[in-house]
Amino acid sequence: MHAEPREKIRAARKPRNRYHHGDLRHALLNEAVRTIREDGVDALTLRSAGARLGVSRTAMYRHFADKSALLSAVATEGFRLLREKLSEAWSRGGHGVKGFAAMGVAYVDFAVENPSHYRVMFGGFVRGECRDPELLTEAKGAFQLLVDALVSLQQQNRVRADDPLRLAQFVWATVHGVAMLAIDGQLQTQGAKVDDVVAYAVDRIRTGVGL
Amino acid sequence: MHAEPREKIRAARKPRNRYHHGDLRHALLNEAVRTIREDGVDALTLRSAGARLGVSRTAMYRHFADKSALLSAVATEGFRLLREKLSEAWSRGGHGVKGFAAMGVAYVDFAVENPSHYRVMFGGFVRGECRDPELLTEAKGAFQLLVDALVSLQQQNRVRADDPLRLAQFVWATVHGVAMLAIDGQLQTQGAKVDDVVAYAVDRIRTGVGL
DNA sequence: ACCTGAACACCGTTCAAGT
DNA sequence: ACCTGAACACCGTTCAAGT
Numbered sequence: 001m002h003a004e005p006r007e008k009i010r011a012a013r014k015p016r017n018r019y020h021h022g023d024l025r026h027a028l029l030n031e032a033v034r035t036i037r038e039d040g041v042d043a044l045t046l047r048s049a050g051a052r053l054g055v056s057r058t059a060m061y062r063h064f065a066d067k068s069a070l071l072s073a074v075a076t077e078g079f080r081l082l083r084e085k086l087s088e089a090w091s092r093g094g095h096g097v098k099g100f101a102a103m104g105v106a107y108v109d110f111a112v113e114n115p116s117h118y119r120v121m122f123g124g125f126v127r128g129e130c131r132d133p134e135l136l137t138e139a140k141g142a143f144q145l146l147v148d149a150l151v152s153l154q155q156q157n158r159v160r161a162d163d164p165l166r167l168a169q170f171v172w173a174t175v176h177g178v179a180m181l182a183i184d185g186q187l188q189t190q191g192a193k194v195d196d197v198v199a200y201a202v203d204r205i206r207t208g209v210g211l
Numbered sequence: 212m213h214a215e216p217r218e219k220i221r222a223a224r225k226p227r228n229r230y231h232h233g234d235l236r237h238a239l240l241n242e243a244v245r246t247i248r249e250d251g252v253d254a255l256t257l258r259s260a261g262a263r264l265g266v267s268r269t270a271m272y273r274h275f276a277d278k279s280a281l282l283s284a285v286a287t288e289g290f291r292l293l294r295e296k297l298s299e300a301w302s303r304g305g306h307g308v309k310g311f312a313a314m315g316v317a318y319v320d321f322a323v324e325n326p327s328h329y330r331v332m333f334g335g336f337v338r339g340e341c342r343d344p345e346l347l348t349e350a351k352g353a354f355q356l357l358v359d360a361l362v363s364l365q366q367q368n369r370v371r372a373d374d375p376l377r378l379a380q381f382v383w384a385t386v387h388g389v390a391m392l393a394i395d396g397q398l399q400t401q402g403a404k405v406d407d408v409v410a411y412a413v414d415r416i417r418t419g420v421g422l
Numbered sequence: 423a424c425c426t427g428a429a430c431a432c433c434g435t436t437c438a439a440g441t
Numbered sequence: 442a443c444c445t446g447a448a449c450a451c452c453g454t455t456c457a458a459g460t
Contacts (some may be wrong), residue, residue: 024443045432045434046433046435047433055444057434057445059443061436062444066434067434119335122391124326124334170412173388174381174388175388176392177385177386177389180387181380183335184333186350196377197377197384200373205419207421208415208416208420209419235424235425256452266426268426269425269454269455270425272454273423273424277453277454278453
């Protein structure tokens with residue numbers, strides 16, 4: 001009978017004793033990201049994901065409205081990761097022109113290393129209505145990093161004094177395009193390595209946005 | 212009995228009297244393009260496509276290896292259409308800097324007007340092995356148009372003397388990126404119209420590839 | 423050659439029921 | 442609150458059989 005108080009203390013810390021998981025939502029999200037990364041979006045089925053977590057295939061509906069909502073969470077996670085990579089590159093490059101180039105390379109690298117995840121972020125898998133505010137916030141956060149970098153470069157007189165938003169949209173489109181074509185295998189066939197294309201594109205961007 | 216010779220003449224022109232269609236392959240392809248354009252890729256099912264053509268849902272397998280092969284044909288058709296639009300824009304613009312800008316606008320317009328079709332061309336729906344040679348040829352044809360335009364501009368001393376292939380890859384990536392972000396609805400949220408973004412991007416490309 | 427019809431092994435989603 | 446199990450309405454694909 002002296003085990004009971006212990007149980008109660010635990011109960012106080014974690015209000016309820018869940019059936020299988022401390023947090024099925026997180027477990028599902030991680031499993032989805034893992035499956036998508038390793039085997040692609042098509043390989044992600046609610047049935048297999050549930051089975052792998054030792055849970056019924058309908059358990060998911062307690063945590064996500066539907067499959068699209070789960071994919072939306074995966075996309076959100078992707079933008080979070082991307083923002084980290086970009087922020088790191090910008091810092092590592094010393095918040096200057098070098099850092100700007102590093103951001104471009106980091107962006108494409110992220111897409112090439114996680115092609116399926118990247119496609120979920122931009123491939124239209126997340127339907128218009130299911131784009132939850134969290135996803136929008138995270139996507140805007142990553143974009144804002146680019147805007148801030150461009151403003152910083154403008155203050156250093158390294159970038160023309162156009163509307164930073166416009167500049168950022170152009171730069172974003174270019175690296176996004178390189179990334180997309182790269183993971184589609186459309187650049188290798190043209191007899192050039194992806195890295196070289198990225199380097200050249202960053203150079204042309206620099207010329208394009210320069211003073 | 213005097214109808215028989217007529218039948219035989221017909222048989223000579225068209226060796227066999229098909230069950231339902233003169234060319235089910237074309238009918239299927241058109242139906243697929245139409246469905247994708249109007250209702251998206253997810254709406255395309257072999258069952259409904261067959262039903263709409265008054266044909267069994269397995270009849271397709273006589274003409275395409277599987278659904279991916281059908282999508283590959285849809286993508287091929289897309290590249291054909293895109294090439295036409297680009298060629299027209301380049302000519303209409305007088306094969307010069309104006310034509311080059313017109314190509315960029317035409318490219319993004321095509322994607323925005325046929326978002327689902329465009330996604331089939333670049334969205335990874337066509338698996339690596341299923342990329343039939345016809346698709347590759349057609350895609351390269353559209354890309355070549357861009358290379359040729361850049362070579363022409365180089366001869367007019369309007370574009371820097373870099374490797375035209377590299378230049379074309381950069382330009383392609385940029386317009387592709389703008390197109391992708393546009394059909395993903397990622398540009399409107401940033402408080403700017405797609406047309407303006409395209410115009411600005413074309414301007415920056417021009418600066419980027421200029422002498 | 424070209425197409426059918428039944429069958430197979432899958433899906434996502436709903437819902438009454440259990441604890 | 443959280444999860445289950447059966448059921449529903451779909452898929453793409455295979456294959457023996459028809460004409």
